[in-house]
Amino acid sequence: MLRKSLAILPALAAGVVLSSLLPMAHAADADAAKAVMRQHQCFTCHAVAATKIGPSFEAIATKFAGQSGEMQTLEKAIQHGEKGTFGATPMPANPTVSDDDAKLIAGWISSLKK
Numbered sequence: 001m002l003r004k005s006l007a008i009l010p011a012l013a014a015g016v017v018l019s020s021l022l023p024m025a026h027a028a029d030a031d032a033a034k035a036v037m038r039q040h041q042c043f044t045c046h047a048v049a050a051t052k053i054g055p056s057f058e059a060i061a062t063k064f065a066g067q068s069g070e071m072q073t074l075e076k077a078i079q080h081g082e083k084g085t086f087g088a089t090p091m092p093a094n095p096t097v098s099d100d101d102a103k104l105i106a107g108w109i110s111s112l113k114k
């Protein structure tokens with residue numbers, strides 16, 4: 001009885017290690033995304049939870065959540081700008097954001113949905 005329950009301990013331990021590593025990978029992506037966004041001055045117009053000149057990233061995530069092509073929509077808006085989704089103020093194009101960085105940012109924004 002005791003032997004049997006001890007035998008599952010390594011499996012449990014592996015599970016604990018794995019599930020604690022996953023959020024870490026996620027946090028690293030979030031840090032990388034935010035660093036790129038600081039570089040491109042996205043936070044001049046956007047905040048995570050508050051409306052500034054542009055909508056909050058949480059509002060953007062929630063708006064596009066679950067739509068087909070959500071990632072492509074976000075990536076396109078980031079690189080080419082967008083207007084009319086949230087109001088009269090347009091979002092400028094950011095031609096210096098690379099495809100990889102646009103994907104990274106879109107992934108982070110989408111993770112903020114409520």
Ligand code: HEC
Pocket residue numbers: 037040041042043044045046053054055060074077078082083084085086087088089090091092094097105109
């Ligand atoms: C000059 C201000 C400004 C800057 C700088 C800016 N944005 Fe925006 N952004 C806006 C506004 C305003 C909107 C709302 C546009 C609309 O209504 O469609 C917006 C919308 C968005 C959207 C949603 C797209 C949509 O359909 O409207 C995303 C995603 C986004 N911004 C990401 C970014 C990222 C990432 C950066 C930096 C690379 C950035 N923004 C820089 C003002 C800005």
